Amino acid sequence: MSFRQALESGKFVVTAEVGPPKGTDIATMLHDMDLLKGKVDAVNVTDNQSAVMRICSLAVCKLALEKGLEPILQMTCRDRNRIALQADLLGANVLGIKNVLCMTGDHVSAGDQKGAKPVYDVESVQLLQIVEKLNNGKDMSDIELKGATDFYQGAVVTPEASPLEPQLMKFAKKVKAGAHFFQTQAVYNLEHFKEFMSHARKYPVKVMAGLVVLKSVGMAKFLNNFVPGIKVPDELINELKDAGKEKALETGLNITARQIKQLKDEKICDGVHIMAIGMEDKVPLILERAGLI
Amino acid sequence: MIITKQKEKDKLQKCLDKYNSFYLVGCSECASLCGTGSEEALKKMEEELKASGKTVTGVFMPKTACQTLGTKVELKKEKDKIESAEAIVAMSCGAGTQTAVELYPNKPVVPSNDTMFLGNMTRFQMFDERCSMCGECVIDQTGGICPVTNCPKGLLNGPCGGMKDGKCEVSAEINCAWVRIYERQKNIGELSQMEEIIPAKDWSKKQGPHSYVAKETKKDKETKK
Numbered sequence: 001m002s003f004r005q006a007l008e009s010g011k012f013v014v015t016a017e018v019g020p021p022k023g024t025d026i027a028t029m030l031h032d033m034d035l036l037k038g039k040v041d042a043v044n045v046t047d048n049q050s051a052v053m054r055i056c057s058l059a060v061c062k063l064a065l066e067k068g069l070e071p072i073l074q075m076t077c078r079d080r081n082r083i084a085l086q087a088d089l090l091g092a093n094v095l096g097i098k099n100v101l102c103m104t105g106d107h108v109s110a111g112d113q114k115g116a117k118p119v120y121d122v123e124s125v126q127l128l129q130i131v132e133k134l135n136n137g138k139d140m141s142d143i144e145l146k147g148a149t150d151f152y153q154g155a156v157v158t159p160e161a162s163p164l165e166p167q168l169m170k171f172a173k174k175v176k177a178g179a180h181f182f183q184t185q186a187v188y189n190l191e192h193f194k195e196f197m198s199h200a201r202k203y204p205v206k207v208m209a210g211l212v213v214l215k216s217v218g219m220a221k222f223l224n225n226f227v228p229g230i231k232v233p234d235e236l237i238n239e240l241k242d243a244g245k246e247k248a249l250e251t252g253l254n255i256t257a258r259q260i261k262q263l264k265d266e267k268i269c270d271g272v273h274i275m276a277i278g279m280e281d282k283v284p285l286i287l288e289r290a291g292l293i
Numbered sequence: 294m295i296i297t298k299q300k301e302k303d304k305l306q307k308c309l310d311k312y313n314s315f316y317l318v319g320c321s322e323c324a325s326l327c328g329t330g331s332e333e334a335l336k337k338m339e340e341e342l343k344a345s346g347k348t349v350t351g352v353f354m355p356k357t358a359c360q361t362l363g364t365k366v367e368l369k370k371e372k373d374k375i376e377s378a379e380a381i382v383a384m385s386c387g388a389g390t391q392t393a394v395e396l397y398p399n400k401p402v403v404p405s406n407d408t409m410f411l412g413n414m415t416r417f418q419m420f421d422e423r424c425s426m427c428g429e430c431v432i433d434q435t436g437g438i439c440p441v442t443n444c445p446k447g448l449l450n451g452p453c454g455g456m457k458d459g460k461c462e463v464s465a466e467i468n469c470a471w472v473r474i475y476e477r478q479k480n481i482g483e484l485s486q487m488e489e490i491i492p493a494k495d496w497s498k499k500q501g502p503h504s505y506v507a508k509e510t511k512k513d514k515e516t517k518k
Contacts, residue, residue, distance in 0.1 A: 078446075082493065104453045107445055107463050118446065125450040126493045140493070158454045166475040169487050170451030177490060185454055228457035 003042035003070050003099055004152040007181055007206045012264045013041045013271030014292060015072060015183065015208065016283045018064065020045060020055035026063070032280035033067045039284050039293050042070040042099060044183070044273065048079060051111025058088055061097045072154070073097050076105025081121035082130070082140055089134055093149040101154045101183060102127040102174075125170070125177045128153055132178035154181035157207075158229035159196035160189070168199060175203045183273040185229045186212035188236055190262060197268055208271040209263055213279060213286070214252035217241050253282060257289035264292070294323040294413070295386040296420045297330070297406040308403045309382070314348035315403075316371070316378035318393055320358035320385035328418055329406045330358070330384035338382060338405065350378040358389025365396055375400070428498030434491055436477035441494070443470035449491040 006013045016036055021029055036043060043064055047057040061071035073092050080088065089100065104124045108116045122130065130140050137148035155174040161167035171182070182200070187193045187209050200207050212230070214220050217240045220232040236255060243251035260272050276283050287293045299305070309315075317335050324330025332354060339349045351374030355364045368375065375381065380401040383390035387408040394402045412422040425442045431449065432439050441447045445463040452471035455462025459472045478484045 104446060104448060106455065109445075109463050120446045120448070121496065122493045123446065123448045123450060124453075125490055129490070129492075156454060161452070161454070161456060162458050163472060163475070166452050166471055166487070167456075169475075172488065173450050173490050228455045228462055 001041075003072065004180075006041045007270060010270075011041075012292075013206075013208060014039075014260075014287065015042045015044055015271070015273045016040045016280065017044045017046060017273070017275040017277075018060065018280060019049055019277070020057065020060040022052065022054045024055075026055070029060070030063070030067070033064060033069055035281050035284055037068055039287055040069075040274075041271070042072050044072045044074055044101060047074040047076045047103070047105065048111070049106070051078065051106045051108050051113070051116075053111070053113050058092055058095075058097070061092065062095050065096050070099070071097055072099040072101050074101045074103060075127065076103045077120050077123050077127055078105030078108065078118055079116075081119055085122065085127060086130060086134065086139055089131065089149060089151070090145075093134075093151060098150060099152045099154070100131060101156065102131060102179070103156055124155060125173045128155060128174055128177035128179050135178075152180055153178055154183060155179040156185065156210075157182050157200075158185040159187055159193055160185065160231045161229050171200070172203070175205055179205060181206040181208065181270075183208045184210040186210045186223070186227075186275065188230070188232045188259075190259060190268065192231075194268055206270040208273045209259075209269045210273045210275060211256050211259060212275045212277060213256050213282065214240060214248075215279070216245070216248045216252075253286055254289060257286045260286070260290035260292065264290070294326060294411070295388070296409045296412050296422075297324055297327050297386050298409060299329050299334075299405060300407050305403075305405060309342070309347070312347075312379040312401065312403075314350055314378045315342055315380055315382050316350050316375045317352045317382045317384060318358065318368075318389075319352075319354045320389045321354050322357050322359075324358070324385040324389065324406065325354075326414055326418075327420070330389070334384055338384065348378075350374045355389075358383070358385040358392055361392045361395060364389075364392050368396065426499070427494065427496075428503075429495060431491060431494075434486055434489070435474045436481060436483065436486070438470060438474045438477060440470045440474065443467075443473070449494070451487065 045057045045060045048054055057074050061073045064071040102124050108118045131151050131153040133140060134149040135151055137145050139145060157171045158167055182205055217237055220237045223230045224232050240248050240251050263269055263272060274283055317338055319330035319335045328334055335352050339352055342349050351371055353371055355367050358364055380403055381393050382403045382405050383393045384405045390402060390404045410422040411424045411426060412420045415421050422442055427441050440449055452469050456469040459469055461467035461469050478487055
């Protein structure tokens with residue numbers, strides 16, 4: 001069953017994030033992909049995440065396909081103008097990549113090529129419109145394509161954004177622009193997330209909760225202080241603290257597993273997107289503990 | 294107004310070192326407000342040049358340096374002083390500087406300023422960018438606040454995921470343009486405008502070099518008839 005079929009069938013879907021390395025040594029990444037095979041519905045391949053230059057998303061999506069994993073091409077508007085975006089989308093589609101996640105992209109100033117010229121010729125909402133057009137056999141300038149694409153396009157949303165209302169208004173625009181599914185920024189407070197979902201459920205889209213595994217108290221505090229749209233509640237920080245330094249990671253894995261189970265059992269959303277950030281090899285363990293495999 | 298600041302000392306000095314005598318031209322518009330082409334700035338430049346053993350053959354404050362014709366007329370009487378200088382120091386924006394370049398084809402022109410942006414003086418000599426001159430204004434749809442300029446990504450359809458408590462991911466010094474737009478639209482009762490998707494911009498309108506004729510010429514009018 002494809003990722004699209006899985007989501008649309010009502011199955012509780014699991015995706016995991018794969019971050020391409022910076023350099024040509026892909027051994028670890030390929031090994032992690034092997035571990036994920038058969039355990040997740042699809043893998044998201046990040047696009048120069050945090051504006052740090054790495055192997056491009058498109059190439060790694062192709063490698064994932066060859067491994068028998070279904071890729072979700074993350075595509076940001078930071079590095080390419082509308083010509084390059086459309087060309088890459090056509091290229092991805094003919095290589096068999098059928099899912100695309102449309103994002104604006106972290107600003108160049110966050111990354112490791114600070115002198116780069118940020119592009120943002122279009123942004124996430126407009127990129128969704130472009131994908132919709134390509135699917136309908138036309139490019140952005142309404143020129144007929146020799147063969148349409150067949151993408152299943154999604155977008156991102158930040159349920160813990162503060163203030164929230166402008167973010168919700170943008171969410172609605174993304175739905176209008178053609179997004180079929182959403183993968184959220186990391187959520188930790190499931191009560192807050194339920195409130196967000198009661199809003200999101202008014203729209204005909206699938207929503208997957210983003211989960212970032214907590215490795216330590218320090219990481220949780222870092223997320224709270226420096227990462228926009230992420231709020232780790234005190235009780236989770238205390239849980240990590242009580243576990244002690246040596247057992248913090250173990251506790252973090254358990255928290256993620258417990259949350260997946262709750263999200264699924266209470267039918268809060270349509271799936272989860274696990275961002276393990278360097279611990280992709282732990283994803284199968286999390287899924288086991290969550291009772292999904 | 295066009296915001297300018299004086300070039301870095303070393304870079305400016307390198308340009309000035311090449312010549313022994315100068316004629317100085319300021320501008321009584323933006324560069325005066327910025328303090329980069331004001332009477333005071335001209336005087337300071339004159340003193341510094343003289344102190345370093347250079348000659349200043351004359352100093353002039355045109356009304357509007359970027360108004361080529363007017364400046365040409367104003368500078369007529371300065372002809373000899375300009376001729377006797379090896380180079381002109383233009384203390385205005387890039388446009389005013391190029392007036393001097395156009396008027397004196399055989400004279401080197403040293404720009405004393407870097408031209409930064411189009412903005413407002415919000416307090417005395419404190420400037421904030423307001424307009425990117427994109428050629429196709431969208432602020433009728435954004436509560437009068439320009440997202441092309443005020444959002445580092447120039448986003449047209451709402452805040453990105455990098456917004457944190459109303460601040461921008463690029464710098465906590467920057468208020469998120471889309472939170473500002475949201476608040477203003479709410480205040481003026483036009484929040485529903487934020488529900489409409491703003492299409493991608495036509496960047497060909499930004500593509501220079503631009504030329505523009507505001508007034509119809511006699512010939513234009515005749516062709517229309």
